[in-house]
Amino acid sequence: MPGYHYVDVVREGPLTIVTINRPEVYNALSSAAHDELAEIFDAFAADDEQWVAIITGAGEKAFCAGHDLKQQAAGGGLTTPLSGFAGLTARFDLNKPVIAAVNGVAMGGGFEIALACDIVIASRSASFALPEVKVGIAALAGGLQRLPREIGLKRAMGMLLTGRRVSASEGLDLGFVNEVVDSDVLGAARRWANEILTCSPMSVRATKQAVSRGLSIPVEQAVTEQWEYLALKEMLASEDYVEGPLAFTEKRSPRWTGR
Incomplete structure (x- = not known):
């Protein structure tokens, strides 16, 4: 550094x-x-x-x-x-x-x-x-x-x-x-x-992006357009998107990778 x-x-x-x-x-x-x-x-x-x-x-x-x-x-x-x-x-x-x-x-x-x-x-x-x-x-x-x-x-x-x-x-x-x-x-x-x-970094980023962009547009538009946001698409395609529900069903803490 x-x-x-x-x-x-x-x-x-x-x-x-x-x-x-x-x-x-x-x-x-x-x-x-x-x-x-x-x-x-x-x-x-x-x-x-x-x-x-x-x-x-x-x-x-x-x-x-x-x-x-x-x-x-x-x-x-x-x-x-x-x-x-x-x-x-x-x-x-x-x-x-x-x-x-x-x-x-x-x-x-x-x-x-x-x-x-x-x-x-x-x-x-x-x-x-x-x-x-x-x-x-x-x-x-x-x-x-x-x-x-x-x-x-x-x-x-x-x-x-x-x-x-x-x-x-x-x-x-x-x-x-x-x-x-x-x-x-x-x-x-x-x-x-x-x-x-402790939360999925992919979910955190998708959440922040959707909130930030949604503040300046009508709710109906924001709910529709959020599916096109990059961070949301990356979350849906990530390993963490599988790991979260798997960890829940196995009753253990998730192991997030941020990928």
């Missing part, structure tokens, strides 16, 4: 753990850090042996404070990879689950990373905001689109037009956080990942 300057990557079996490692700037992302994350998630997407990813931040203060505004102020711009902020927010073809372990502040693009993930686990001290309007920019890495879809229009506009900060507990109530923990947020994210890993 290649070495990175701003991000740490650890693989634990089929689980990839990605840690933004810039705690001195609250894990804000420079252009170089964006490029590293894009490369890391490219590799995760392409690796058949990697089934689930967790993304978190180094230290206890921040998950990610968004763009490195000091770089922008110095003329460095706001460039991001084609796959979006942190290589995730515009990666619309990733059918593998990604879990955000939010260990501190998730501001701007940092919150948009979490919104682009499938599951969000937050420490009790975590907080979330899209404060771009306060600094003369806008939440253009998916926040303007994902937040209304996840929590409803009026509640989203209440956050987007004021840039106000929301606690982890309020995020749970609003619905964009799955669980709040008092300590060891990464351990809690691992627990969720391990629950996913």
Whole structure:
């Protein structure tokens, strides 16, 4: 695995753990850090042996404070990879689950990373905001689109037009956080990942693809078209599609291969 300057990557079996490692700037992302994350998630997407990813931040203060505004102020711009902020927010073809372990502040693009993930686990001290309007920019890495879809229009506009900060507990109530923990947020994210890993990776990918595509079209159309989705076709043709019912009838745990 290649070495990175701003991000740490650890693989634990089929689980990839990605840690933004810039705690001195609250894990804000420079252009170089964006490029590293894009490369890391490219590799995760392409690796058949990697089934689930967790993304978190180094230290206890921040998950990610968004763009490195000091770089922008110095003329460095706001460039991001084609796959979006942190290589995730515009990666619309990733059918593998990604879990955000939010260990501190998730501001701007940092919150948009979490919104682009499938599951969000937050420490009790975590907080979330899209404060771009306060600094003369806008939440253009998916926040303007994902937040209304996840929590409803009026509640989203209440956050987007004021840039106000929301606690982890309020995020749970609003619905964009799955669980709040008092300590060891990464351990809690691992627990969720391990629950996913007990399931067929082929089924998980088919499920994520069908849900993601179905959100933007009528239900009748989604129910019909899901049979044409690649991940569903791959699930139906897989060894795992045979192994699951066989393991059930033999009263044993399934041995998933992801093929």
